[in-house]
Amino acid sequence: MELGRDLEGLLVRRGEAGYEALRAAAVWNGLKPERFPDVIVQAASEQDVRTAVRFARSAGMRVTVRAGGHNWVGTSVRDGGMLIDLSRLDACAVDTASATASAQPAVKGRDLAAALAGHGLAFPVGHCGSVALGGYLLSGGLGWNPGVWGPACLSVAEIEAVTAAGEVVRCSENENADLFWAARGAGPGFFAVVTRFRLSLHRLPTAITTSAYVFPLPEVADVTSWVVEVAASLPPAVELSVTLGTAPQEHGTKAIAVTATCFADSADEAARSLEAFRACPLAGRALTRSEEQPATFDALFEGADALWPERHRVAADTLWSMEDLGALLPLLAGDVAKAPSGKSLVLANITPAPPGGAAMPDMAFSALGRSYVVGYAIWEDPAHDQVNIRWLREATGKVVPLAAGHYIAEADLLATPSRSRRSFTPGTWERLRAVRARWDPEGVCQSYLQP
Structure with a gap:
């Protein structure tokens, strides 16, 4: 088989013209990993994917895949083997x-939301509109309106994938169920190449509404205590998020911002849903306050884009914890106050109960705690790489003893070898290994990135 001749798309080998541009484009992060695949295949069709996998298997090459999301550590870019660019x-x-x-x-996500809105439909896309579906859905997908829609993978009804043997299969709860189980949560260690998703859609909320308070950072203990309390009284359609970072509208003041996003069908419903949030007893201590502002998915994406600007260098790490935010965020406030970059931040939320109060279906993804916290070091100058990465690891290191695990999509897989394993329950990890052994016994698909 002559791979280049059999492809509709592009094949570039290391050392050839265009290789470095493709390699760099495979990682959204401005901080590019020093890892170099032997071959990059930019597929132009689903048949290209099958052709590439079959060639890699016959040549003894290992395969990684990228779809176009924000994987900070660039797990798809490895030394040697083949990178399939989707x-x-x-x-x-x-x-x-x-x-x-x-x-x-x-x-x-932004394009999917726009396409669905014209039909009055929606999907729990990621908070950043520029994130592609592939890696996002495979990792579980922590997206909008989680209290009602759950993680995004919950709304994946079927996948079509190219297996490590180069065969095309359909997978659902009733067909190739074990591979489908793994596809909903395995993340960058998934052992097939998904070429298509069938998504179950939801009715588009017609009155998305946001309210927010911004407090001085020293108020973190009282604010997080209130957040934990008010979260228990808010309906599932209200998504709460807490951010520790720089408040641009306050001329660089370090602050804690609390935002409530309500996915309602009328202004009256939104007002009722946000009543407890509106009655915040700390409101008089806020630097700024906004009440019940109408929003669209485009507006929500713009807010996220401002937090994670393009062409910046980023390091990130996550944790789930059984502790509440009142125990976690005060431990991080001091580090946020002295972050070497004013763009760095900590984002946190309270894990919602499964939609409708039912147990989650059987899938590889599972929320490992009642709280979710992710730290981001964000900077521009390459000369400042080490100081910002060190800041992130020292800051998150303060709360790691309280961690119940990590989220595979954003875990710092370079920090310690255990990050991948600790992104799943012990039973899920062993089951993933067993399903992988069945579908990819030769190890054609690269597993999780290790240091």
Whole structure:
């Protein structure tokens, strides 16, 4: 088989013209890993994916995959082997009669939301609109409106994938169920290449509404105590998020911002849902306050884009914890106050109960704690790499003893070898290994990134 001749898309080997541009483009982060695949295949079709996997298997090459999301450590870029770039596979078709969509892995969340809105439909896309579906859904997908819609992978009804043997299979709860189980949460260690998702869609809330308070950072203990209390009284359609960082509107003041996003169907419903949030007893201590502002998905994406600007250098780490935010965030406030970059931040929320109060279905993804915290070091100058990475690891290190695990999509897999394993329950980890042994016994697909 002559791989280049058999592809519709692009094949570039290390050392050839265009290689470095493709390698760099495979990582959204401005901080590029010093790892170099032997071959990069930019697939132009689903058949290209099958051709590439079959060639890699016959040649004894290991395969990694990228779809186009924000994987900070660039897990798809490895030394040696083949990187399959799916960024051109971005077709999407909506079936309004069945309220489903067929989407390829490079479809961006912003584009999917726009396509669905015209039909009065929605999907729990990621908070950053530029994130592609592939890696996001495979990792579980912590997206908008989690109290009602749950993690995004919960709304994946079926996948089509190229296996490590180069065969095309469909997977659902009723067909190839073990591979489907792994596809909903395994993340960058998934042992097949998903080329298409069938998504179950939701009705679009017609009155998305946001309210927010921004407090001085020294108020962190009282504010997080109130957040934990008020979260228990808010309906599932209200998503709470807490950010420790710099408040641009306050001329660089370090602050704690609390935002409530309500996915309602009328202004009256939003007002009722946000009543407890509006009655914040600490409101008089806020630097700024906004009440019940109408929003759209585009507006929500713009807010996220401002936090994670393009062409910046980023390091991140996450943790789930059984402790509440009142025990976690005060431990981080001092580090945020002295962060070497004013753009660095800590984001946190309270894990919502499963939608409808039911148990989560059987899938590789599971929320490992009642609280979720992620720290981001964000800077521009390459000369400041080490000081910012050190800041992140020292800061998150203060709360790691309280961690119940990590989120595989954003865990700092370079920090310690245990990050991957600790992103799953022990039973899930062993089951992933068993399912991998069945579907990829030769190890064609690269497993989790290790230091």
